[in-house]
Amino acid sequence: MVFQLTKRLVFPDPRHGDPDGLLAVGGDLSIDRLLLAYSNGIFPWYAFREKQIQWWCPLKRFVIFPSEIHISHSMRTLMNKGRYNVSFNRAFPEVIRKCSDLRVEQEGAWLGEDMIKAYTHLHEQGFAASVEVWDGENLVGGLYGVTLGRCFFGESMFSLVPSASKLALIHLAQTFQALGGTLIDCQFETPHLKSMGGKYIDYEEYMEHVQEPFGPL
DSSP states (O other), X not given: OOEEEOSSSOOOOGGGSOTXXXXXXXXXXXXXXXXXXXXXXXXXXXXXXXXXXXXXXXXXXXXXXXXXXXXXXHHHHHHHHTOSEEEESSSHHHHHHHHHHTTTTSTXXXXXXXXXXXXXXXXXXXXXXXXXXXXXXXXXEEXXXXXXXXXXEEEEEEXXXXXXXXXXXXXXXXXXXXXXXXXXXXXXXXXXHHTTTOEEEEHHHHHHHHTSOOOOO
């Protein structure tokens, strides 16, 4: 069942959504609603050309545990060469804009101006973060997502050179684990993420991580 949201700040039980994970439509992209959504494993997919916000919550969650990140031999070689530098939160606006620009013409594109504005506000309030990969002063890859408690909810990534997004994800996992983070939510399975250690867990196990105490990492 797909629910129609109103101005009321509430979501239905994700267990009552469609089997594919679509739970609701409507509502808004306010900070309060986004934080409520992520704290229940729900994320927005804004089909902006249709002017409709969709809210998804698959009950089989594709995740990466930071301690289980897979680093291939070729990636270790690339990291050892030290060609690229990696930073955190140095260029959030540039990362989210690049993620949008590279996909905005695709069918089903979701990262339009309203989403960019909403996640930039989350970043300004300390609830969204970016990882940047640099070749000198040139931004060549990165990712961004939402941070709540001990979980990182990945939203999008990009590469302008081979393996830049993989490098960003590896650095995210290693740094997040060192800070006490326990789970990276990948939202949907891709061969790229599966090769790096992604796997499915059920919603109940997933929510145990999401609801871990929100103390300092």
